[in-house]
Structures are given as C-alpha cells and as structure tokens.
Amino acid sequence: MNRRGILKGISALGLGALFPVGRLLEATVQNTGKQSRTSCFLTPQETEGPFYFDTTLVRQDITQDTKSGVVKAGLPLVMAFRVVDLNCVPMPNVLVDIWHCDKDGLYSGFPGQPGGINTSGQNFLRGIQVTDADGRCSFRSIYPGWYPGRVSHVHFKARLSSNTYVTSQFAFPEEFNKDVYATPLYAARGQNTLTNATDMIFRDPEPEGLVMAIAPNTTTGGYDGTFTIGVKVTTGLKDPAPDADSFALRQNFPNPFNPSTTIPYFLPRRSRVKLTVHDVAGREVASLVDELKASGVHEATFNAGAFSSGFYFYTLDAEGFVQTKEMLHLK
Template identity: 35%
Template sequence: MRENDPSPTSRRAVLLAAGTAGVATLASAFVATAAGNDPEQTSPFPSSLPGATTPACVLTTVWGAGPYYLDLDRVRSDITDDRQGIPFRLDFTIVRTSQGCRPLEGAAVDVWQADAAGDYSSNGATYLRGTQITDHADRCTFHTIVPGWYAELAPHIHFKVRPDNHTETSSQLFFPEDLLKELYTRRPYAQRQVPEQPNGRDDRYRASGASLTLAPTADGDGYRAAYTVGIA
C-alpha cells in the first residue's frame, strides 16, 4: 500500500521566534527544529551534510496525517519488524510553547513510514508503525530504517503528537537530498531505479522542507537524528 495523495489534509504556517521567551508568546503555534547528535560517531556513511541544519527561526507547516494513518497504539520503540534497510534512530523531544517550552511528559507520539520499497504496512501487518510515550524529560526514541521513495513524493517519516485524548498535531520529516542519493546506492534501495531528485519533485518539500528536514549524523552502521516538536 502506498500513500499517493500529495495534498495535505490541513495546513497551518507559523513563525518560530528565537529564544524561549519568544516561543512562549506563540499561544497557538506548532514548531519543529532539527538538531544533530554526537559528531564523534564513526560510520562508513558520509557524516558531513551541507545544508542539513534547520535554522533557529523558521516558517514551518503542519501537515495532516494522510490516508494511511492507523490508530494502532502499538507501544514500542523498535518499529522495523522484518523490514530491511539502513538503520535509523529518531529521537523526539516534545515541549509546550505556551508554557515557556516546558517539557511535555506523557504525550503519545505516533510514527509511520514506507519501507525501502516505498510500501506502507496494511492488511494486518504493522511494520514501520509504532507509538511511544514521552518520559519525564519530554523525550522518546524510535528505531527504524531510512524510508524509501514512492510516487512523486519526497521520502519522509510521518509523526503525530497526542498530548491528551482531545488534541493532536500531525506532520512529517524529510531527509537531506545529498544523503538520500548516497544511501539509495546501497541495498536494498538500489534494487530500484533511484530518482534523480528524491526531494525536488515534491511540492510539500519545496514549501516546508527547510523547517522539516532532519540533520542526520553517523551512528554505527546507520544514522540518527533528533527533532524537537513544540505544541501549544
């Protein structure tokens, strides 16, 4: 099953003000900033990715969950199941912008994505889907793989934050195109014809990629990245 609708179900652009004091004034903002991790990690993959760092002040966009979100509440950190691909660790931090960026403990974070062949799990399969609950430090971690491409869409990882039973915020994260071009020369991604521009074909990426692109760093035989999500 592949998600083939490039149109978001909802959009809302907001400005992330620099500094905690500025962020706290945005009473109804959703903001996300990417950050790398340990620069001393070693790997056979490239570790320096020009243009992969998100600026402190960004104009970003909230995207809907799309047609293939499944409300499974399958709480687990490792969502790979039997899917083959380059290992990827994604660390989320969730904060309340309306409360001085206070850490948000106990929020449910859902993640779902395509596998290396560009397929989503369906018909009872649950690969590359999972839920984590933020700890006392407002964090949670997912162990997955680098997603493959499909249709004309930039490779991405969907996420949804549910701080309570009444509210939720959905969006998606992208990868630097130079990194994708390198990783897609490796198995199992190389079993398909790689697009010349994995990201550049997608109007969503062109509209909001700067604020939603991760900054991966080498981590053993794979990569890792961190992302901070601020909700009102």
C-alpha cells in the first residue's frame, strides 16, 4: 500500500481498522530505576538519524528481512511501549515506528556502512505497530550492537498518519550493554569504548527519559524492555516549531546526502554561535559558523565532497546551549 492509500484508509476507517493491533508481547520488567517518574513528562526530541525510510512496514516481529527471508541473529529483545499525554492519559491509535542496527552495527536499506557493507533493498530491524486502547504496543527484535561514534540505541517515532508527535531515540543501561557485548554472539566486536556519557547524542550516563528499562528473560536468554513515550497532544500534531525563547538545532536535509547538506538552527536572540562537524572518532572536520548571529532562523551548508562516506555529527554551541545531531554522507 502506498502513502496516499494509507492516508486515505486512515481517514475513512481509522487506524484500528487499517492496521490491526497485534497481540501484546509479554515484557515484565522489575523496577530498574530507569525512566521512573513521579509525574508524566514530555519525551525529549532527539536526532532522527539517517536511516528512517519505510513508513508502511507494519509488523510486530522485526527480526526478518522480508526481501531475502533472512532472520537477524542476536539476543532476543521484546520491547513494550506505552504512549501517554502530559496528563498520563493513554493514547490509542498512535503509530509507533522503530528502527535500529543489527548486532554488528549495520542498518538495513543503505550502502556505505561500516566495513563498506551495502544493505540496500533490505528492511530488517524496522517496523510499525499501532497502540491499543491502553496506549500500548510491542515489538520482537534483537539487542542492537554498536557502531563507531554511538552506543547501542533504538530510534523511534510516535505519529498519527503523517503528523509526528515526537522523533527520538533511547539508550540502554550501561551494565546491560557490557553483559551483552561479552556474549558469544557479540564478543567478536569487543566492548564499545563509548558509554552513554560519551555518546555524541546522549552525552549523559542516564539521559533523562531516554533509557529503556530492561531485565533479563531467563526463558529466551534475552531481555524484556519497557519504554513510555510522553507526547504533547495540543501542539504535537505537527513537527515542533521553534520555541521563540529557546535555541534549537534541526535535522539536516537531505539526509543521507552527497556531497552537501543544509543544517538549520534557531536563535532566540543575538548570540555567539559555533557550529562544528566531527567524524566518528571525535575529530573536528569542519567549522561552519564561529561568529555573532542575529536572532531568528539560520542555515549552514556542509560540503563533504573531500571526505569519505560515513557518519558525521554536527554540534551547535551557543550561550551554554549545546546539542548534537547525526548525519550520513554517502558517495
């Protein structure tokens, strides 16, 4: 079904009729202290990442590449999500998209990945589910590995048809990452030298609201995880506009790109601005802006024609506001 057909079906029938809600998978997690709250909250926006492309792949088990039939190896991971608003009211009929890399740090659907591997035409480890009347949905997957510059993480969107409530990503507790990397399936790549605190996106050992609560599953030998997505319904039916009082760094476009891309950012007042680009080793490869700028929306262009394909990170630093996003250069 194409995008137009999906939107027409949503309008006529509602999400529940078009995308039947799958039976919830069991994901019982004891209190780990992760994502614990005394009140409801708004999930922080984070970079989309360069690998979101399939808006119609509705399935609960995302381990298989539907084109080749190959099932990705890895420790089983059941992820249970709940979408609520700021008053803790469950939100039914919300599309939850997730995508992540495999145990070797590879995403489906793109060339030029670590080791020069090309996964074009594949769609493993990505999928969509629709929340039920209690705002819940779940996925069966594998524990993601790592790639240079990043810790293990999962990307997600919560959306209603084509309108996005939130785009973000979550990390995992570091003690579980270490245990997973030591297992036979993952040990060949060794332990990741990065932690949540040194990751280019999270920059925190326990990024607030962005760590999945997980626990071992003794039956599967893998893990069960739970994650709550908090959205602001009144203003969340469109991609968020800049807050007039807040600094903001936006996702570059196009992404992936070759050879150049545009990076938008917003300044609430006249400010000294630094906008830099780093490679996965943390080396600065370009300084795009280093000057006083007037308030308002600005754009900077990054030309990677002289650089190799791969992941790059761009960082906005303005009056104590520091934010980093991820982009992918494909030659």
